[in-house]
Amino acid sequence: MVCNEITGGIKVSGVTDLDLAQTLDCGQSFRWTELSDNSFEGVAYGKFVTIKLEGTDLYIYNATKSEYETIWFNYFDFGLNYGKIREEIRKIHPVLNEAAEYAPGIRILRQEPYEALCTFIISQNNNIKRIKGIVRRLCENFGKEIEKGRYAFPTAEKMAQLNADDLAPLRAGFRDRYLIDAAKKVAYGEVDLEKCRTLEYEQARKELMKITGVGIKVADCTLLFGLHRVEAFPVDVWMKRAMEILFPGMSANDFGEFAGIAQQYIFHYSRMHPELFI
DNA sequence: ACCCAGGAAATTC
DNA sequence: GAATTTCATGGG
Numbered sequence: 001m002v003c004n005e006i007t008g009g010i011k012v013s014g015v016t017d018l019d020l021a022q023t024l025d026c027g028q029s030f031r032w033t034e035l036s037d038n039s040f041e042g043v044a045y046g047k048f049v050t051i052k053l054e055g056t057d058l059y060i061y062n063a064t065k066s067e068y069e070t071i072w073f074n075y076f077d078f079g080l081n082y083g084k085i086r087e088e089i090r091k092i093h094p095v096l097n098e099a100a101e102y103a104p105g106i107r108i109l110r111q112e113p114y115e116a117l118c119t120f121i122i123s124q125n126n127n128i129k130r131i132k133g134i135v136r137r138l139c140e141n142f143g144k145e146i147e148k149g150r151y152a153f154p155t156a157e158k159m160a161q162l163n164a165d166d167l168a169p170l171r172a173g174f175r176d177r178y179l180i181d182a183a184k185k186v187a188y189g190e191v192d193l194e195k196c197r198t199l200e201y202e203q204a205r206k207e208l209m210k211i212t213g214v215g216i217k218v219a220d221c222t223l224l225f226g227l228h229r230v231e232a233f234p235v236d237v238w239m240k241r242a243m244e245i246l247f248p249g250m251s252a253n254d255f256g257e258f259a260g261i262a263q264q265y266i267f268h269y270s271r272m273h274p275e276l277f278i
Numbered sequence: 279a280c281c282c283a284g285g286a287a288a289t290t291c
Numbered sequence: 292g293a294a295t296t297t298c299a300t301g302g303g
Contacts, residue, residue, distance in 0.1 A: 028284095032289080124285035125282090125284095125286080125299090127282080127284085128283085128303090130302080132298070172300085174287090175298090217285060217286085218284090236284035239284080280303105286298090288298090289292105289297085
């Protein structure tokens with residue numbers, strides 16, 4: 001994989017196992033918008049970029065080679081060989097193989113831990129379209145304006161100074177007090193997100209579940225999408241149905257060390273095939 | 279009007 | 292302790 005500076009951004013050559021729509025619009029991140037030419041614009045780690053994939057060339061506009069090395073290489077998880085992982089997990093179950101081949105361009109993004117925590121708190125008993133709206137209003141109201149009309153995700157320190165009523169413009173409903181509790185506990189060090197990268201899995205879960213509004217599912221999503229614990233296997237309503245209908249008798253620990261990647265293949269496959277569950 | 283959405287807390291049995 | 296209800300909001 002080679003990165004070169006071009007006018008207005010960078011070009012990364014030799015990109016494999018990536019489809020932008022499959023990865024950015026599969027319910028793991030809520031901050032990307034697809035444009036008419038199949039490119040996407042969005043913000044991560046305080047940087048606004050527009051990205052476009054042409055074959056195996058990934059163009060990242062408004063980014064530098066230095067930012068590629070410190071941010072985007074990791075964000076897109078280019079250090080992990082997804083083709084090889086699919087070869088492994090396809091042996092687990094034929095339906096898993098089918099799900100993986102259905103969307104082989106899914107990657108697990110390495111999002112900012114606090115952003116993943118907040119967005120999946122917002123996700124509970126909610127739908128993806130409305131989650132995106134709430135997240136956008138959260139950034140517009142309380143995030144730093146990094147460019148005109150482009151906002152970073154707000155910091156825990158900023159949000160810790162607010163109360164639940166301050167979040168009324170988000171129209172997040174009952175989740176507003178959960179967000180404030182998460183902000184305070186992260187900002188005051190009562191919950192150490194970075195420590196959750198290396199803690200034993202059950203301990204990492206318990207650490208996150210100190211927050212009101214964080215149960216097993218939100219903790220698992222935070223660990224998978226924000227702390228890159230790829231053994232995490234979040235089970236939401238879709239995954240519950242998928243496990244019952246497509247993988248009867250199996251449970252999370254049957255899916256191996258990359259269970260989280262398998263989970264995302266299954267989640268996406270299930271959402272794209274709702275007729276399987278009628 | 280009713281049901282559901284990448285759930286979890288509060289209440290009841 | 293396990294099962295049920297409630298929690299805001301918006302779209303179908």
